[in-house]
Amino acid sequence: MLSAVGIVSEYNPFHNGHLYQLQRAKQITGADIVVAVMSGNWLQRGEPAIYDKWERTRAAINNGVDIVIELPFFSAVQPSHIFSTGAVRLITAMNCRWLAFGAENPNIDYLKLIKNQPERDASFRQFDRPYASIFQDYLKKKTGIQLNQPNDILAFGYSNANFNLGSPLNLVPIQRIGSDHNQDKLSPSGLIASASAIRNAIHSDLVSEVNKFVPRSTFSMIQGQRPITWNDFWPLLRFELVEAPISQLHQIYQMTEGIEYRLKRCAIKADTFKTFLHLVKTKRYTYTRIQRLCTYVLLHATEAQMLNQPNYLRLLGFSKNGQVYLNQIKNKLKLPLITKVNEEVVKNWLQMDFGAGMLFQMINNKSQDYYRHPLIIGN
Amino acid sequence: MLSAVGIVSEYNPFHNGHLYQLQRAKQITGADIVVAVMSGNWLQRGEPAIYDKWERTRAAINNGVDIVIELPFFSAVQPSHIFSTGAVRLITAMNCRWLAFGAENPNIDYLKLIKNQPERDASFRQFDRPYASIFQDYLKKKTGIQLNQPNDILAFGYSNANFNLGSPLNLVPIQRIGSDHNQDKLSPSGLIASASAIRNAIHSDLVSEVNKFVPRSTFSMIQGQRPITWNDFWPLLRFELVEAPISQLHQIYQMTEGIEYRLKRCAIKADTFKTFLHLVKTKRYTYTRIQRLCTYVLLHATEAQMLNQPNYLRLLGFSKNGQVYLNQIKNKLKLPLITKVNEEVVKNWLQMDFGAGMLFQMINNKSQDYYRHPLIIGN
Structure with a gap:
């Protein structure tokens, strides 16, 4: 029986930091298989992906991911608590034993935060500040823990979602290395840069500077595709x-x-x-x-x-090992595994992902859903 | 006291046939002033104007029109009976004494058609044919008159609308000459071509061939503007x-x-x-x-x-003579004369024209309503 570790990602685009996280996750857990739950064509911060979900799936599988499942639009383009809840549900639905995620401060006491968070009701707001910053100040006051780094915030989201589901997953926080998530520019030293620094370089026509920060297959993708903005x-x-x-x-x-x-x-x-x-x-x-x-x-x-919970598993691609794992779990799945898209499937499940994909298709002229089969890569 | 003849037009673009019609209208009626009620940025057949309403207003006034009033979108982009009703109301509201219009068969007995037309109710239709053709066959059977040429159909519309309003206007049908309205190509002989043949030549990058069919000011417009499609x-x-x-x-x-x-x-x-x-x-x-x-x-x-009736007069431009006429009628107008557009005016009157103009502005980057004043041309 193969065991799987789940990763939640945008791979926008897949870079050396993602590769490191993936290898660490396998190393720490001893998992045979990496399942990535990946945002589709639109991302958490309300931006189009720089390359479409198929290109990003290919890059992920070429670099060691075994199975890519699309995080539905209604979970993917959401604030962190909804995003992470959707992702945790899908990782769980894929029968993963672990969930690995990067964090700026992996030693944070998540349980303490979970137990001290305020109710998310309408009374909890001020009109001159974003909700998130009020929420973080409240936690700081109650627990002494400062939760303000983007990966820490998501890590808290995963922990909270897992806790609410009865802790089906073993959580594996991994120390982020080598880049500040919010750093806008590529640094001359090191081999790891933030995805946003890499995107900025691509958008500024500095593609060659990206080379050392990404695996080879990502670099070919960057050279072959027009970036979307x-x-x-x-x-x-x-x-x-x-x-x-x-x-x-x-x-x-x-x-x-x-x-x-x-x-x-x-x-x-x-x-x-x-x-x-x-x-x-x-x-x-x-x-x-x-x-x-x-x-x-x-x-x-x-x-x-x-305000939907993910109720399907959209398979975007898999490796040979991924295929073995899919055969192992397919009869136990509690959500339908969607591999072929037609009008009926769009109507019943993928309505939003289809709409999000059509937006892309209207720009890059590549079908995103109809007539597309999961990518099968490697051996 | 100046007297005015009204013309309903799209001037898409203004060509020698329009010039002929305008001169004949003045000649026949002896009117001092020509008032054109002109479609704005979208036309009766559900097409964008080839040039925006300001360019077309300029061409019209440069060629002898004294006042241009915009036919509101909700009248302009409609089947002929609604289009002509809106236009006749505005020509009437501008205190015109005559309405001149081109017709393939100006001697048609409009009154006979008016009295023999069917009720426009839901029972009068078949699901495999357009409404207009059923309507025309019905008239043919009842009156022997074949109404199937585009200008004849509009002429009937004007006559019918004028009749329904108690015949405030003297109707002046003018024989169309020198072109078939539906003719797609420029003919080598003659100086008059249909607007659609002229547009086709422009869209096919054959601008120079258009020269002899349009007045000089139209030709400069064509040379200076990107055609919209x-x-x-x-x-x-x-x-x-x-x-x-x-x-x-x-x-x-x-x-x-x-x-x-x-x-x-x-x-x-x-x-x-x-x-x-x-x-x-x-x-x-x-x-x-x-x-x-x-x-x-x-x-x-x-x-x-x-399903609105025109309830405002949007002034797009005028000549010096037009200005004298405007001064003459301005205190008798029953509809507001709109010369300046702000948020309030858009909200109360121009909502649809503004939306139609913004569509153009998003393509040609020229404001269509805000900050635009009527064109004042000539001396």
Whole structure:
């Protein structure tokens, strides 16, 4: 019987830090198989993936991941507590024994945080600050623990979700090394850089500088693909914000406190996405929150669609070992494993992923769902 | 006291045939002033204007029109009976004494047609044919008159609308000369060509061939402006059809008989507007009807918005003589004359024209309404 460790990722794009994390996860746990639950074409911070989910799946499997499962849009493009809950459910549904994740401070007492967190209700907010920072200050006051690094926040999310599900997974926090997640530029020393520094270099036409920070297969992908950015979707976003009536915009998930009026007014004025973001920004709304909201606008996403728990396993690709593991678990799966996409499957399961994929397809002309089979790589 | 003759037009673009019609109208009526009620940025057949409303206003005034009033979107992008009703109301509201219009057969007995037309109710239809052709066959059977030429159909519309309003206008049908309205190509002989033949030449990069068929100012416009086509809006249309839920598409004006499902399915498949139109086309739906529907989708237009009667006069431009006439009538106007556009004016009057203009602005980067004043031309 093969055992599996789960990893939650965006692989945007897959780099040496991801490779290190994956190897450490196998080393620490002794797992035979790595299952990655990966965001599809849109990411947690409300941005399009730099390359589509198929390219990123290929890079992941080429570098040691055995199975890639798509994290559904309604979990992937969400604040960390919803994101991590969806991911933990899928890792669990794939019968993984462990969940490994990077953390800036892997020795944090997650249980202490879990037990001291406030209720997430409407009374817990202030109108001049983002929710997350209020939440973190509350925890700091109660526990003395400062939770403000992006991977630590996700680590807490995974721990909390696992705890709420009755702790089906053994958690394996792995110390992040060699890069600051928020570091914007590639550093001359070392072989590990943040994904955002790598993306910035790619967007600035400095592709050759990326070489030493990514595995070879990622570098070929970068050389062969046009990188996608929000600028590609700006004409569509602007169109929708300008032309849709306020009453329709109001129905979008997270369109609260009348921000639809602000978005519309700024879309009429702005002629680039960057200008638009600057016009919309306030103390209360982080760039991430605004970008997520814009992504929901593109997908016409309603609360009913977005407050779903993952109820399917969309298989994007697997290695030969992954195939053995899939055969081992397939009769025990509690969620349907989706390998072929047709109108019926879209209607019943993949509605949002299909819509998110069509957005990509309208830009890069590559089918994202219809007629696509899971990638089978290696031997 | 100056007297005015009204003309209804699209001037898409202004050509020698338009010039001839205008001069004949003045000659026949002895009017001092020509008032044109002109479609804005979107046209009756559900197409974007080849140049924006300001360029077309300039060309019209440069060639003898004294005043240009915008035909509101909710009248302009409509079948002929609604189009002509809106236009006649505005010509009347501008205190014109005459309405001149081109006709293939100016001696048709309009009154006979008016008195013999069927009720426009839901029972009067067949599912395998367009409404207009059933309507025309009915008239033919009752009166012996064949009404199937595009200008004759509009002429009947003007006559009918004028009759319904108590005949405030003297109607002046003018024999069309020198071109077949539906002729696609420029003919080597003559100086008059159809607007569609002229547009085709422009879109085929044969600008120089257009020279002899248009006044000089039109030719400069053509040389200086990028022509707009449906292809410019296809990414936006496709996005909306793919991403909007069926329930939202269903709310669009004229989205009947479940055609929203067909539109969505075809938009997912097609990657050009041309392919899309071919996929959608059926016996029941003419290309014009489909294109109008697509325009409504872009504008998110509902029935409540589209079944309005013109209740304002949007002034796009005037000549010196036009100014004298405006001073003469301004205290007698029964509709507000709109010369300056701000948020309040958009909200109360111009909502749809603003939306139609923003579509253009998102393509050609020229403000269509905010900060625009009527053009004042000539001396």
